Amino acid sequence: MNVTNEEMVDFHTHILPGMDDGAKDAEESKKMLQMLVQQGVHTVCLTPHFYPYKETLEAFLNRREQAFSQIQPYAAEMGLRFVLASETFFNDYLFHSEDISPLCMKGSDGRSYLLTEMPFDSHFSDHTVSRISRLIDIYGVNPVLAHIERYPKLVNNKKLIDRLIDMGCLMQINLSVFEKGFFLKKRILSYIAKNMVHVVGTDSHNTEKRPPKYSEGISVIQKSLGEDAVNQLSRNAQQITGLCQEKFAIWGLHEMN
Numbered sequence: 095m096n097v098t099n100e101e102m103v104d105f106h107t108h109i110l111p112g113m114d115d116g117a118k119d120a121e122e123s124k125k126m127l128q129m130l131v132q133q134g135v136h137t138v139c140l141t142p143h144f145y146p147y148k149e150t151l152e153a154f155l156n157r158r159e160q161a162f163s164q165i166q167p168y169a170a171e172m173g174l175r176f177v178l179a180s181e182t183f184f185n186d187y188l189f190h191s192e193d194i195s196p197l198c199m200k201g202s203d204g205r206s207y208l209l210t211e212m213p214f215d216s217h218f219s220d221h222t223v224s225r226i227s228r229l230i231d232i233y234g235v236n237p238v239l240a241h242i243e244r245y246p247k248l249v250n251n252k253k254l255i256d257r258l259i260d261m262g263c264l265m266q267i268n269l270s271v272f273e274k275g276f277f278l279k280k281r282i283l284s285y286i287a288k289n290m291v292h293v294v295g296t297d298s299h300n301t302e303k304r305p306p307k308y309s310e311g312i313s314v315i316q317k318s319l320g321e322d323a324v325n326q327l328s329r330n331a332q333q334i335t336g337l338c339q340e341k342f343a344i345w346g347l348h349e350m351n
């Protein structure tokens with residue numbers, strides 16, 4: 095299967111207006127979406143922050159629905175596909191919810207994928223890993239750990255990443271990582287080559303300070319690892335976001351029962 099630009103997915107954005115520290119209004123959302131379209135993106139995952147200790151799931155979903163209604167018409171106007179989801183902060187309050195499926199993306203494989211933000215000071219201790227395991231067991235979700243490059247205790251520990259993938263986690267990076275230091279960039283590229291990074295996103299928040307910069311990072315991957323690596327990332331994202339009807343394995347994600 096050849097992946098064209100039409101199938102590129104931005105897996106992580108804060109484009110929904112007025113939801114969090116992302117786009118402040120629908121006008122800014124539109125500009126951000128236009129920037130993504132210009133870079134060949136076809137599917138935009140809308141992943142506003144959800145902090146379970148700050149508001150109830152119901153309140154969050156109501157706010158998300160209202161924000162979404164403001165930009166929904168842009169999908170048809172711009173030829174985009176939206177995937178409504180969340181970036182959910184991992185905290186014990188999350189376990190108070192009975193059903194977290196509205197926070198998740200529904201994959202073509204029937205699985206639910208939860209973009210999960212760990213606390214920035216997380217040490218990824220055995221205790222934390224067991225709580226992640228509990229999340230998987232209780233809700234039957236596959237956590238997609240957001241911007242793994244931001245967590246030194248995780249990104250510098252290949253064995254830990256392997257262990258989390260074995261448990262059913264997936265790994266997401268922000269494409270801005272390739273603007274950072276040489277060693278981090280090299281490490282992330284090696285993880286992509288080993289199928290230990292599964293999806294990429296801009297984590298864009300606005301048009302200026304944290305804009306949707308997609309194609310530059312994709313070019314780095316393409317130049318360093320070739321077209322196949324970009325295609326695999328695209329296929330993973332299509333499967334997780336339910337675009338792909340064809341079922342295939344996400345590299346690095348082991349079959350779960």
Ligand SMILES: [Fe+2]
Pocket residue numbers: 106107108181297
């Ligand atoms: Fe984010």
